[in-house]
Amino acid sequence: MKSSTDKARDTIKKELKSKPLESIIDEIIEEKLNHDPSILGQGNYFEIPDKLVMFYKYSYGGQSRFFSELKEHAELYGSKCLSCGILHFPPRTHCSECYSETKWQKVSNEGIVLSSTTSWYATSDFFDKVPYAVGYIKPIDADTGILQRIDLVGREIIEPGTKVTAKFKEKRKGVVSDFWYEIKV
Amino acid sequence: MKSYKQLKSERKRVAVVGTGQTKFEARIPDKSYYELAFDASKMAIADTGIAPAEIDSVVYGIYNDLFERQIMPDTYVHDYLGMYGKPGIRVTTGGATGGYAFRAGYTEVASGLSDITMVVGVEKGQDCYDWAQGKSTPEVIKSIAYSADMTWEFPLGTSAASSYAILATAHMKKYGTTEEQAALVSIKNHGNAMLNPFAQSPMKISVNDVMQSRMISYPFKMLDCSLYTEGAYSVVLMNEDKVREMGIEEPVWVMGIGSSNDKSFTGSRSVNDRMGKYGDIADLRNHYESANMAYHMAGIQNPGKSLDVAELHDAFSFTEIQGYEAMGFCERGKGGKFIEDGIPLLNGDLPVSPSGGLLGAGHAVGATGVMQIGEVVNQLRHRAGKRQVKINNGKGLAHSIGGPGSSYCSVSIVGVD
Numbered sequence: 001m002k003s004s005t006d007k008a009r010d011t012i013k014k015e016l017k018s019k020p021l022e023s024i025i026d027e028i029i030e031e032k033l034n035h036d037p038s039i040l041g042q043g044n045y046f047e048i049p050d051k052l053v054m055f056y057k058y059s060y061g062g063q064s065r066f067f068s069e070l071k072e073h074a075e076l077y078g079s080k081c082l083s084c085g086i087l088h089f090p091p092r093t094h095c096s097e098c099y100s101e102t103k104w105q106k107v108s109n110e111g112i113v114l115s116s117t118t119s120w121y122a123t124s125d126f127f128d129k130v131p132y133a134v135g136y137i138k139p140i141d142a143d144t145g146i147l148q149r150i151d152l153v154g155r156e157i158i159e160p161g162t163k164v165t166a167k168f169k170e171k172r173k174g175v176v177s178d179f180w181y182e183i184k185v
Numbered sequence: 186m187k188s189y190k191q192l193k194s195e196r197k198r199v200a201v202v203g204t205g206q207t208k209f210e211a212r213i214p215d216k217s218y219y220e221l222a223f224d225a226s227k228m229a230i231a232d233t234g235i236a237p238a239e240i241d242s243v244v245y246g247i248y249n250d251l252f253e254r255q256i257m258p259d260t261y262v263h264d265y266l267g268m269y270g271k272p273g274i275r276v277t278t279g280g281a282t283g284g285y286a287f288r289a290g291y292t293e294v295a296s297g298l299s300d301i302t303m304v305v306g307v308e309k310g311q312d313c314y315d316w317a318q319g320k321s322t323p324e325v326i327k328s329i330a331y332s333a334d335m336t337w338e339f340p341l342g343t344s345a346a347s348s349y350a351i352l353a354t355a356h357m358k359k360y361g362t363t364e365e366q367a368a369l370v371s372i373k374n375h376g377n378a379m380l381n382p383f384a385q386s387p388m389k390i391s392v393n394d395v396m397q398s399r400m401i402s403y404p405f406k407m408l409d410c411s412l413y414t415e416g417a418y419s420v421v422l423m424n425e426d427k428v429r430e431m432g433i434e435e436p437v438w439v440m441g442i443g444s445s446n447d448k449s450f451t452g453s454r455s456v457n458d459r460m461g462k463y464g465d466i467a468d469l470r471n472h473y474e475s476a477n478m479a480y481h482m483a484g485i486q487n488p489g490k491s492l493d494v495a496e497l498h499d500a501f502s503f504t505e506i507q508g509y510e511a512m513g514f515c516e517r518g519k520g521g522k523f524i525e526d527g528i529p530l531l532n533g534d535l536p537v538s539p540s541g542g543l544l545g546a547g548h549a550v551g552a553t554g555v556m557q558i559g560e561v562v563n564q565l566r567h568r569a570g571k572r573q574v575k576i577n578n579g580k581g582l583a584h585s586i587g588g589p590g591s592s593y594c595s596v597s598i599v600g601v602d
Contacts, residue, residue: 123342147343157403
């Protein structure tokens with residue numbers, strides 16, 4: 001009998017055959033609907049296709065330095081509370097525990113997995129990535145952990161407590177997915 | 186916080202006096218979201234025995250604007266229900282939307298601002314549609330994924346399932362909870378749903394069926410996960426004076442409400458912080474806190490002995506196991522054994538989710554938490570048909586949770602005199 005992960009693999013193959021939705025939605029609306037309205041539901045209701053698209057220009061605000069250091073120097077920065085000493089990662093300009101200001105502080109690339117899961121099902125944006133692991137990783141010198149991808153390197157599960165190291169993409173855009181973690185060898 | 190005992194002596198209690206619902210189904214294309222809300226509300230108003238115009242205010246539990254294809258969907262439901270001239274507000278707290286809407290409805294009445302308030306939970310979750318694949322689910326989970334922090338977490342491909350799976354793997358590691366134990370929750374709740382005519386997923390299944398079902402996000406397989414659902418559920422709340430004046434026959438009193446939000450950045454939940462006494466990422470700390478508040482208000486010392494029935498939030502099978510512990514039904518870390526011992530079964534000592542829960546009855550997000558409370562109310566009123574459990578003490582609990590890493594939790598305790 002096939003295992004649950006084998007079944008997931010079979011379905012993933014089928015899902016990968018379809019083109020990204022964004023590239024064909026207008027084609028579907030324009031062509032198919034005019035010639036083949038049967039793709040919509042039949043019955044005592046009237047059904048039509050639709051989409052919502054929004055464009056933005058947004059700022060990281062007080063967390064901006066994290067992303068500029070990540071993009072320019074491939075370094076990870078947290079923020080240390082000047083009063084109670086908590087090293088927040090991800091960083092925040094003010095400590096949520098005591099409301100004091102924080103200062104920027106580089107955190108270690110070495111970390112420990114607090115907990116993780118392996119995703120076998122995803123939205124259209126991530127079909128081609130499954131299976132992939134996401135989990136909370138605490139840099140060894142920080143007090144809190146960040147959500148990040150962990151390279152599975154052929155495994156199916158990353159256990160809590162696993163030691164990991166941050167790795168950085170060569171071409172970085174200044175987004176959280178510019179880095180990931182790999183199991184420390 | 187005033188205790189239930191004090192509210193009772195002052196005759197300042199609030200009662201649930203009517204319930205109404207639509208069937209929970211994968212998709213209901215012949216009804217819009219405001220028509221679903223209307224159907225459930227009409228039934229709740231009739232159950233109460235009042236005219237719609239007697240309602241003083243309405244609280245709407247509607248989770249997701251992208252589901253409804255509408256920002257401020259509550260204002261259109263308000264219009265459709267003919268509630269113009271009366272105040273209406275919306276609550277949106279993820280999966281806990283229904284539980285928190287009930288809390289807001291309670292405060293409307295308890296504060297004295299309203300004598301009669303209706304809480305309407307509704308969701309039309311399956312209009313999101315991936316045209317390339319010819320199915321809803323990928324777009325539905327995308328519209329939920331936008332609830333993850335858009336800067337730090339959404340870009341990594343997180344989902345509702347992965348967010349809760351991370352809590353489950355931590356619980357497995359810390360306490361030794363197994364996938365087979367979680368499967369027992371799925372079997373129980375899909376089985377209970379066979380006795381609920383309003384349920385979406387009635388099924389007789391085995392441990393093997395759950396273990397062999399398609400992997401979604403480890404350790405969750407397909408049959409560990411609730412499905413997306415469309416539907417509505419409404420309840421009517423009334424103050425004690427009005428209950429007496431109208432001669433309501435079976436008021437079910439709100440005995441306790443407790444609500445708590447933990448840090449939404451799950452990785453920062455530490456044993457060293459203010460909620461550290463409840464544990465870390467493996468423990469649903471805000472669920473413990475919510476339960477403590479609700480029990481304190483209700484004056485309940487031993488929930489396992491005092492409660493006749495509970496509806497726990499089983500969006501995922503493991504989450505119900507974590508719920509047994511946080512609600513104090515068993516010792517911390519012993520949730521897996523609690524289901525193995527059969528205590529939460531329909532004929533067990535403390536039946537949990539006789540409705541079928543989210544796994545069996547369905548998860549119509551905004552409606553779900555209201556449904557759970559309505560189910561407990563109808564169990565206490567002996568109106569639960571084939572799934573009626575034995576009522577000894579006349580008290581029940583509903584647990585409503587949601588948000589990233591289950592950051593929202595609201596617990597409601599109701600009882601009869």
